[in-house]
Amino acid sequence: MISIRDVSKHFGSFQALKGCSTEVKKGEVIVVCGPSGSGKSTLIKCVNGLEKFERGEIVVNGTSVGDPRTDLPKLRAHVGMVFQHFELFPHMSITENLTIAQVKVLGRGKEEAIARGLTLLDRVGLRSQAEKFPGQLSGGQQQRVAIARALAMDPICMLFDEPTSALDPEMINEVLDVMVALAREGMTMMCVTHEMGFARKVAHRVVFMDQGQIVEDARTDDFFGSPRSERAQQFLSKILQH
Amino acid sequence: MYELDWSSIPGALPFLWAGMKVTLKITATAMLAGIAWGTLLAVMRFSSNRLLSWFAAGYVNLFRSIPLIMVLLWFFLIVPAFLEGLFNTPRSSDTRLTSALVAFALFQAAYYAEIIRAGIQSVPSGQASASLALGMTYGQAMRLVILPQAFRNMTPLLLTQTVILFQDTCLVHVSALADFFGVAYKVGDRDGRLVELLLFAGAVYFAVSYLASFLVKRYQGRLAT
Numbered sequence: 001m002i003s004i005r006d007v008s009k010h011f012g013s014f015q016a017l018k019g020c021s022t023e024v025k026k027g028e029v030i031v032v033c034g035p036s037g038s039g040k041s042t043l044i045k046c047v048n049g050l051e052k053f054e055r056g057e058i059v060v061n062g063t064s065v066g067d068p069r070t071d072l073p074k075l076r077a078h079v080g081m082v083f084q085h086f087e088l089f090p091h092m093s094i095t096e097n098l099t100i101a102q103v104k105v106l107g108r109g110k111e112e113a114i115a116r117g118l119t120l121l122d123r124v125g126l127r128s129q130a131e132k133f134p135g136q137l138s139g140g141q142q143q144r145v146a147i148a149r150a151l152a153m154d155p156i157c158m159l160f161d162e163p164t165s166a167l168d169p170e171m172i173n174e175v176l177d178v179m180v181a182l183a184r185e186g187m188t189m190m191c192v193t194h195e196m197g198f199a200r201k202v203a204h205r206v207v208f209m210d211q212g213q214i215v216e217d218a219r220t221d222d223f224f225g226s227p228r229s230e231r232a233q234q235f236l237s238k239i240l241q242h
Numbered sequence: 243m244y245e246l247d248w249s250s251i252p253g254a255l256p257f258l259w260a261g262m263k264v265t266l267k268i269t270a271t272a273m274l275a276g277i278a279w280g281t282l283l284a285v286m287r288f289s290s291n292r293l294l295s296w297f298a299a300g301y302v303n304l305f306r307s308i309p310l311i312m313v314l315l316w317f318f319l320i321v322p323a324f325l326e327g328l329f330n331t332p333r334s335s336d337t338r339l340t341s342a343l344v345a346f347a348l349f350q351a352a353y354y355a356e357i358i359r360a361g362i363q364s365v366p367s368g369q370a371s372a373s374l375a376l377g378m379t380y381g382q383a384m385r386l387v388i389l390p391q392a393f394r395n396m397t398p399l400l401l402t403q404t405v406i407l408f409q410d411t412c413l414v415h416v417s418a419l420a421d422f423f424g425v426a427y428k429v430g431d432r433d434g435r436l437v438e439l440l441l442f443a444g445a446v447y448f449a450v451s452y453l454a455s456f457l458v459k460r461y462q463g464r465l466a467t
Contacts, residue, residue, distance in 0.1 A: 050371050077377025087372035091390050100386060101376035153376065 001026045001157050001188045002047055007056035009042060016042045017053065018212040024157070029189040031199040031220075034209035035235065040192040041084075043209070044159050047190065048072075048079045061156055077105050080150030084162040086142040088134035094121065094145055095130045098152050106153065113152075120148040124178050140171030147178055157188035164195055196239065200224060208232045250433040251442055254425075261425030262446075264339070268421065269408045272346035276407075277400065279347065280354030285384060287359055298355070305352035311413050317345035318417045342414045350407055357399045361392030398462040405454045409447060422446070 002024040009017040017039050024030050032040045045051040047058055049065045049072045058065040063075050088097050098117030102108045108116070121127050124144035126137075134142055143163055150158060160179065164172045176198050183189055183202035193199070199206055199220060206223040208216040208231075216223065216232045227233045251258075286298035305313070321341040365388050373383035393400075412423035420428070423443055430439030 045371075048375055050374060073374070073377045073379050075377075076375055079375075081372075081375035083368055083372060083375075085366075085368055087366075087368045089369065089372075089387055089391075091394060101378060104382055104386065105377040149376070 001028070001061055002190060003057075003059045004043070004047070005057045005059075007043070007046060007053050007058060009046065009051065009053040009055075016212050017046070019056070020209075020212075020214050021056075022207050022214060022217050024188060024190050026188055027186045028204045029183045029187075029191070029202050030205045030207055031203040032190065032192045032207045032209060033194060033196075033199070033235075034215075037211075038209040039212040040209050041161050044161050044190060044192050047159055048076050048081060050081075073105070077101070077153055078156050080153060080155035080158040082143070082146050082150055082158070082160045082163045084165050086134070086139070086146045086166075088142055088146055088149070090134050092133075093130070094126070094132055094134070094137075097134065097145060098149050101149070102152055117148070117152050120151050121145070123151075124148045125174075138171060139167045140174045143167065143171075143175045144178055147175070147182075151182075157190070158182065160189065160191040160193065162192050162194075164193065194239065196224075196236075208235065210235075244437070246438055246441075247435060248438055248442075250429065250435045251438065254429040254439075257425050257429060258422065258443075261420055261422040264420060265408070265411050265422040268339075268342055268346055268411045268414065269404065271343045272350045272407055272411075273404045275343075275347035276350030276354045277358075279351035281358050281389070283351060283355035284358040284362060287355070288362065302352045302355050305349050306356075310349055310410055311416060313349050314342065314345050314413055315416055317341045321345075338414075338417045338419045342411075342417065342419055346407070346411065350403070353403055354400065357396055357403060358392060361396035361399075362388055364395050365391045394465070398458050398465070401458045401461075402455065405451050405458070408454070409451060412447075 004020055004022050007017055007020045008015070020039070020043055022030070032044065034040050042051055046053045047060065047065065049070075053066060056066075060075060060079060063070055065072075065075065088094075089100070092100065095114060095117055098121065099110070099113040102113035102116060103110060118127060118130060121130055124147060126141055126144055126148070129137060129141065129145075134145070137145065147163075163179070164175050167175065172195070176195060179189070179191070179198065180202050191198070191203075203220045206216070206218060206220050207214055208218075208223070208227070208229070210231050215229045216227060218228070223232070224236070227236055283298045283301060286294045287302075289295050289298075318338060318341045321344055322337045325337055325340070369387055369391065370383050373387045374380070378386065411421055414421050415424055415427070418424065426439045426443035427436070430436035433439075
């Protein structure tokens with residue numbers, strides 16, 4: 001579904017990604033983790049072309065992202081993305097947030113879009129908030145709406161860029177619950193997150209990054225049981241200490 | 243000691259009102275056309291097309307570096323000749339109002355463009371990312387997500403700029419166009435009561451501008467909550 005081959009990227013003279021390669025198969029859930037500044041977010045943003053990369057190739061569902069002839073909006077319409085800061089549209093109601101892209105991008109009829117939106121809102125447990133505005137919801141609720149918004153586009157895969165990093169601790173679980181349910185349904189997911197409990201529970205593989213490189217790319221059990229690289233061992237011992 | 247005599251004002255009120263309508267017409271037209279053109283200029287400045295962003299930057303810097311009164315004079319001289327060539331209008335027809343409308347709209351657009359540019363920059367970049375990630379084109383993201391938020395943030399500044407525009411319209415005096423200030427001047431001149439008429443006109447400009455600024459501030463306060 002997503003194939004990343006030897007991808008490199010610079011921000012000015014700083015090399016953010018150094019020859020990264022990995023793969024996400026259909027129905028697979030992978031977690032990308034690593035210290036801040038390791039390039040995780042940059043890598044996931046390259047997958048739907050929000051960030052450009054200079055070298056290498058990323059292919060999503062048979063379409064090359066870096067190819068200048070690729071119709072990026074068309075590709076992105078079917079690759080869901082959830083952001084650290086939710087990025088709901090504050091000037092629109094929750095319902096409008098869920099329907100705008102369905103109508104303007106997919107060309108769905110308004111009623112069909114609303115029906116689809118409400119179904120998904122129901123699924124994330126927020127049906128009763130449909131008429132509110134994003135500012136009236138808690139962070140956890142906003143992030144659940146953001147997930148519903150992405151799902152309303154009937155994505156072939158989902159990208160999560162630190163979806164719980166900006167949340168109060170008590171709200172993290174409500175978002176993770178939605179993500180776990182999604183993973184169990186067989187959604188293809190690439191998640192940048194530090195939630196190791198989530199990784200253990202549903203991830204098929206864990207990709208560990210440091211200084212722009214993929215240091216370790218292992219099955220979840222292997223990653224937590226016997227990380228091969230010293231850097232991953234250090235990282236794990238630090239974050240699992242408490 | 244000069245004795246003020248206000249007696250010529252009541253009889254002149256209908257003329258003054260006609261002049262005020264011209265003033266308001268110029269203000270409203272320049273505001274609407276200026277914001278529309280200013281929005282385009284602001285979006286052009288963010289364009290990845292070098293030619294477009296260069297043109298927009300050049301336009302804004304040019305108009306912001308020239309006194310308004312000179313822009314007005316040029317348009318009073320150029321636009322009639324231009325219209326004559328384009329539509330074959332006779333030289334004698336009065337194009338002063340059209341010239342003033344065009345000049346004010348083009349001039350104000352430069353100022354509105356800078357305000358709107360700051361407004362666009364005030365919208366967090368994640369909003370654009372989220373729009374693009376949903377499959378929107380750059381244009382859709384601008385139109386549906388970025389600009390509506392930019393305008394909401396910028397409305398107080400745009401209105402304040404319009405109050406300045408309202409005051410600046412009296413510069414059409416250079417073409418002897420009968421706007422509010424022009425009428426007041428003519429009546430005062432005719433009746434030998436220039437001081438009274440100009441004091442009166444000043445009071446009206448003050449009242450309208452002050453009231454408008456007050457309303458903008460109240461609106462701004464509501465926006466902040």
